[in-house]
Amino acid sequence: MGYIGEHLLPGQLGHFFIVLSLVSSAVAAFAYFKSANAVSEQNALSWKKLGRYAFFTDVFSVIAIFILLFYIIHSHYFEYKYAWQHTSLSLEVRYMLASFWEGQEGSFLLWTFWHCVLGLVLIKRSKEWEAPVLSVLSFVQFCLATMIAGLYIFGWKLGSNPFILLRDSGVLDNAPALHMNLDITQPLKPDYLSFITDGNDLNPLLQNYWMVIHPPALFLGFASTVVPFAFAVAGLWKNKFSEWTKPALPWALFSAAALGTGIMMGAAWAYESLTFGGYWAWDPVENASLVPWLVMIAGIHCLLIYRHSGHSLRVTHLFLILSFSLVLYSTFLTRSGILGDTSVHAFTDMGMNWQLIGFMAVCILPALLLFAARYKQIPSIQKEENATSREFWMFIGSLVLFLSAMLIIGKTSLPAFVKIAPPEDPEFAYNRIQVLVAVVVALLTAITHYMKYKQTSRSFFWKKIWLPTLISVVISSLILLFGNINYYKYGYGFLGSIWLAIACSVYSIIANGAYFIDKLRKSSKLSGGTLAHVGFAMMLLGILISSSKKEVLSYNTSGIAINFGDASKEESGENLTLVKDVRTDMGKYWVTYEGSEKNPKKPLWYYNVKFENKSGKEKFVLQPNAFINYKGNEGLMANPASEHYWDHDIYTYITSLPDPTKNRDTAQFVNKTLKPGDTTFYSKGYFILEKVMTRDSIPTKEGIDPNGRASLAIIKVHSQNNSTYTAQPLLVNRGGALYAVPDTVVSQNLIFAINSVQGDKVNMGVKEPNTILDYLTLKAYRFPFINILWLGVIVMVIGIIMSMVKHIRRMNREAVAGK
Amino acid sequence: MKKVHIILLVLIAGAIAVLVSFLKASTTYDSIDSAKAKAGKYVHVIARLDRSQPIEYDALKDPNYLSFTAIDSLGKTVKVVYRNAKPENLESSEHLVLKGDYENDHFECKEIMMKCPSKYKDDMNAAEKNIRETTQTEPIENQTAEKRIN
Secondary structure, eight states, X not given: OOXXXXXXXXXXXXXXXXXXXXXXXXXXXXXXXXXXXXXXXXXXXXXXXXXXXXXXXXXXHHHHHHXXXXXXXXXXXTTBHHXXXXXXXXXXXXXXXXXXXXXXXXXXHHHHHHHHHHHHHHHHHOGGXXXXXXXXXXXXXXHHHHHTTOEEEXXXXXXXXXXXXXXXXXXXXXXXXXXXXXXXXXXBOTTGGGGOOSOOOSOGGGOSHHHHHHHXXXXXXXXXXXXXXHHHHHHHHTTOTTTTHHHHHHHHHHHHHHHHXXXXXXXXXXXXXXXXXXXXXXXXXXXXXXXXXXXXXXXXXXXXXXHXXXXXXXXXXXXXXXXXXXXXXXXXXXXHOTTXXXXXXXXXXXXXXXXXXXXXXXXXXXXXXXXXXXXXXXXXXSSOOOTXXXXXXXXXXXXXXXXXXXXXXXXXXXXXXXXXXXXXXXXXXXXXXHHHHHHHHHHHXXXXXXXXXXXXXXXXXXXXXXXXXXXXXHHHHHHHHHSOOOOGGGHHXXXXXXXXXXXHHHHHHHHHHHHXXXXXXXXXXXXXXXHHHHHHHHHHHHHHHHHHSOEESOOTTSSSSSOSTTGGGSSOOSOEEEEBTOOEEETTEEEEEEEEEEOSSSXXXXXXXXEEEXXXXXXXXXXXXXXXXXXXXXXXXXXXXXXXXXXXXXXXXXXXXXXXXXXXXXXXXXXXXEOTTOEEEETTEEEEEEEEEEEEEEEETTEXXXXXXXXXXXXXXXXXXXXXXXXXXXXXXXXXXXXXXXXXXXXXXXXXXXXXXXXXXXXXXEEOTTOXXXXXXXXXXXXXXXXXXXXXXXXXXXXHHHHHHHHHHHHHHHHHHHO | OOHHHHHHHHHHHHHHHHHHHHHHHOBOEEOHHHHHHTTTSOEEEEEEEOTTXXXXXXXXXXXXXXXXXXXXXXXXXXXXXXXXXXXXXXXXXXXEXXXXXXXXXXXXXXXXXXXXXXXXXXXHHHHHXXXXXXXXXXXHHHHHHHHHHO
16 A cells, blocks of 8 residues: 655665675675685685675665665655654754764664775775785674664564664554544554654754764774774784784774764763763763773783883783773663663663674674684793883783773673662762872873883983973972862862872873973974873863862852742752842852743743853853753753853853743732741842831721731842832731731832731732743853863874874885885 | 782782772662661662652742652652752653652652653654644544545
8 A cells, every 4th residue: 555755765775775785794704704714815816806895885885875864864754764753844954964873773874884984994005904804894894784784584673774664663553643544453544644744853952063073973983993803803813913913003093092082072062062060970871982992092002012022912912802892892781771770871772682792792702712712822921021111011001091991891880780779979989999090090101101111221210200200299289289179078088089190190291291392302203102191191180170179159058049948948959040130149150040032943942141250350141051842852951051261161051940831820919928038039039028017006097096906017129120129018907807908019010918927927928910930040060170171182182193193104114115 | 920910910909899899889779668768878769750749849949949759669659859950851751760868758869860751862752742742733624534535
């Protein structure tokens, strides 16, 4: 039966190319495998040719899938589930790529796409390593292709296909309006598509430029870890334990740069536009990407040790294998849903857990078994490293990084396997250990460049290092003395560790910086490695200072919002409510909520919040925004805004907004019970009940009534334009009959009437005809020196890339010389 | 024994000690009854919002006070106090992970994690709801026409 208005061709082509990529990657893996194992030269060459053609076919298929899926998204073909689920007609074109990789299928595609790019470069450059390396890469490509295959094999669902139609996906099964006779057991109406007028859209939290650029960077990082892995496996496989290290080094450096950039882009995104209150929270998703990076860094250092001294070759193999393995393990952790209760990210179980476990098993186990089988054959030096040698301390540093990575991933995974919940303060559980790692790593990076490989004479070391050491001692003392770094929350032990880590980071920046300048001056060589260390130490320093000095600005301690009722007698919270146009006290600032604007196309609201420094020198308006009741997402989804300074950021986001249903009819008296001193907001300011008095002998129309009594409330009204008014409503008691005598503050459109008085408590009605109380609740933070962190990332990545370029140039020179 | 081996042993011993201390510091998932039994001890409680009871939150009165009733899978209920802004999707949440401890008459919650249909990614519930809502306003003529054809 046909349906009206469907575009089936792109989907059919998509299915075809998915199958083609599956087959061609399998052929490529097999052909390259035969080529690598071939005995005769000619045999190897013909298999390699076949492998290349198969790989090119795979690349072509992946690109075709990419284009077709993007075409479906871009054309709003809502008959496809992917387009319907991730886009809408109002979605800006610039976010279409974001919706492409919002789904799991799209992110797998992105991953496999980067493998294609890396594979093409490898074919062009890696010469005799092409066959074994591409064999491994094509095998991984095959595994990734199964993830989007959507095939059923003996009743097992293999992968999730992005080209599935909406009507086949089950989404429409419970919508009677779309079925014949309004009966969901009947087939769909032929014109069902005319009812699907709009898609479900990209999640509003992800409608953000970071979502466009972060996943490609991160997945390039993930994808690139396969290359050093493939080289290490190829070396083991071909019994060429040493030769692979040379071509693998630039790739490992590239991977470190790409993955590092990807991770820190995620941190910047979390900081800039998600309301997690910072850039890093030791969340499983973050840890899962950090750990492979740490192991890759450890692997690179071991690789350098081997290239310079012949030590540590075995552990180099292990680390580079593990780095990729950890990428796969992370994929499993974050996509299987097994950590669902421990993370702010809601993982979804796609019913692919066994497939993900299978993916890990077929990649990791053979590699580790091969490593175990060849372990004895891998050359190693029996004589141990001299304790004054560079390689000794580099190795210790790598070991510390590796163990720290194992601790992080262990802590992250434990709740998935043991029935325990994360600790009370999960961030501190990581921080108190990692701050020590920071101390050791920063110290080692500071001194190790001043040592030589093999051994270092004492005089050489001290001659070079005394000046940077002295400068560092002076600078870090100044920071610690005048920087006010007093983070007592976890006691003096932790504060001491932070101080030590800050000092070591400063030492590392200065020592590496001095080394870099020295080298540049003496031999006009750019030392990328030292520059990367400077960047890394800057990151550490930025992290340490910004997180230990992070300040909550919106503490509800002073001003007017504090003494409302019993609940707020408890410790003050981090949320502050601002009533429109009422200037409110917030620490160093006066803040005013000045009004809101709506996005013309979507239920997205921008709130103007004015910050004025009490010193009068600083004034700015921040515009945090929020989606309200968007496409089945009830409530509010907020995006923060921040004001950047060179040395700190002011950061704010909305935590609560009024419920419009409660505010609808304000022309009623709103009853409140107040004591003297209590403060209440109204739409244009606030008022304070000053006192309650009782009067005898009240004047009446008929003259003084000596038996009459009246309660009188004196209310001070403070309006937004700083005028004050007094209102004096009365409650008259004449012989047991009560009469309320309301009082009106005309200019404020405010009416007060007393209902009853008990002791000093007054129950009072307040009426504001024809106005709606507009307010918002927000949190605000001050992050000092966060820019050191971002600058550090940039410096580190530049340093790593410089080092990579240097090694590639050297290889090219040697290749030319060799000919 | 080589120096490296000694350092390796020390580091591994340290790592094990850290993991053990982590296990000790880790908390448990509890039901409402067992959380009450362990009053004062920090636990994770998995429960749902009891929609039959009112949610108390007034940002004008105090933006840092939220109180509601939670009900767990065993049907036990507890009053929850959370001294922070009301998470906006509390009402639409499917289940809640409440972190905190039981004190006197209520569960003092330090952190709430909401598992919402649609909060972050591909959950289809919100999507289906969206479809139902957008297809609800179907014109009557259409339905009668449909019936005539059949």
